[in-house]
Amino acid sequence: MVMRLKLLRSLRRLHRLMEQNPIEDELRGWSWDKPPLRPRAYLGLGVSEVAYRYCPTRRDVYLKRTGIQGELTSLLQEGIMVHKVFHAAVMDVMRELVLGHKGWEAYEKIASSAEARLSELGIDTAKRPWMLDLYKQLVMAWCSEEWAGLFAEYRVDGSPLGLSRNLRVDGLAEGGVVLEIKYGRPLEFHKVALAGYALALEADLEVPFDYGILVYVKNYNGHASFEWDPIYVSPELRKAFIDARDEVIDMLISGREPPKALNCPSSCPFRGVCT
Ligand code: SF4
Numbered sequence: 001m002v003m004r005l006k007l008l009r010s011l012r013r014l015h016r017l018m019e020q021n022p023i024e025d026e027l028r029g030w031s032w033d034k035p036p037l038r039p040r041a042y043l044g045l046g047v048s049e050v051a052y053r054y055c056p057t058r059r060d061v062y063l064k065r066t067g068i069q070g071e072l073t074s075l076l077q078e079g080i081m082v083h084k085v086f087h088a089a090v091m092d093v094m095r096e097l098v099l100g101h102k103g104w105e106a107y108e109k110i111a112s113s114a115e116a117r118l119s120e121l122g123i124d125t126a127k128r129p130w131m132l133d134l135y136k137q138l139v140m141a142w143c144s145e146e147w148a149g150l151f152a153e154y155r156v157d158g159s160p161l162g163l164s165r166n167l168r169v170d171g172l173a174e175g176g177v178v179l180e181i182k183y184g185r186p187l188e189f190h191k192v193a194l195a196g197y198a199l200a201l202e203a204d205l206e207v208p209f210d211y212g213i214l215v216y217v218k219n220y221n222g223h224a225s226f227e228w229d230p231i232y233v234s235p236e237l238r239k240a241f242i243d244a245r246d247e248v249i250d251m252l253i254s255g256r257e258p259p260k261a262l263n264c265p266s267s268c269p270f271r272g273v274c275t
Contacts, residue, residue, distance in 0.1 A: 010230035029202025032160035039162030070269025134224035158200035
């Protein structure tokens with residue numbers, strides 16, 4: 001669960017990691033005009049295009065960039081819904097608390113219209129009751145703490161780093177913490193993507209973003225369950241993101257079509273194109 005107290009406890013542990021392995025200025029996003037951060041080309045890349053390695057040869061990025069649309073798989077559709085629910089819960093709690101309601105009043109008001117709210121988002125709660133559970137769990141957690149310190153879908157200009165002007169960070173929390181919501185199993189490159197968002201925020205806002213939280217949401221027997229992975233955005237993660245960005249830029253400006261991968265994950269949206 002995404003809660004303030006848990007967040008503050010995680011920060012204490014991450015701060016110790018930072019003391020042992022500090023970040024040089026050259027790996028801060030605001031050093032975008034110098035190597036190694038200065039990009040070889042400005043292609044407006046998405047963080048996922050750079051960091052996600054579902055396709056071993058990066059053919060998925062090439063296909064997308066040549067205008068080929070992948071299939072909207074059921075996993076992707078559910079992931080989009082999870083993000084919509086998270087955004088709605090943040091906005092609804094913030095609105096009620098800013099209007100001066102007590103936590104319990106805010107919860108009662110929001111929960112009483114929860115099904116209609118999700119229906120507005122195109123989510124059928126009769127078919128997907130776990131989405132209603134997800135929404136209510138988030139709302140209850142934040143109302144119980146009277147916490148409105150989370151910003152959802154925060155827009156960031158990543159263009160100084162060769163990234164998109166319209167990056168969207170799932171959440172920003174107090175203490176300069178980047179929050180990413182994930183639906184599906186934990187993958188190592190999610191940490192690299194988190195570093196990409198932290199670098200873009202530093203380039204855009206010129207303040208440090210040292211910490212992140214990966215929140216994994218799952219449908220567990222009809223109920224939403226959460227896993228929480230606090231991450232220090234270390235020098236190694238920052239370098240991994242920059243190396244991946246340079247690799248994707250080199251591949252795209254070469255114009256060469258990457259080969260089909262030998263082992264394609266069953267969830268790849270481009271299976272219908274490549275096979
Ligand atoms: S189907 Fe295979 S080769 Fe094609 S993009 Fe997906 S993983 Fe890559």
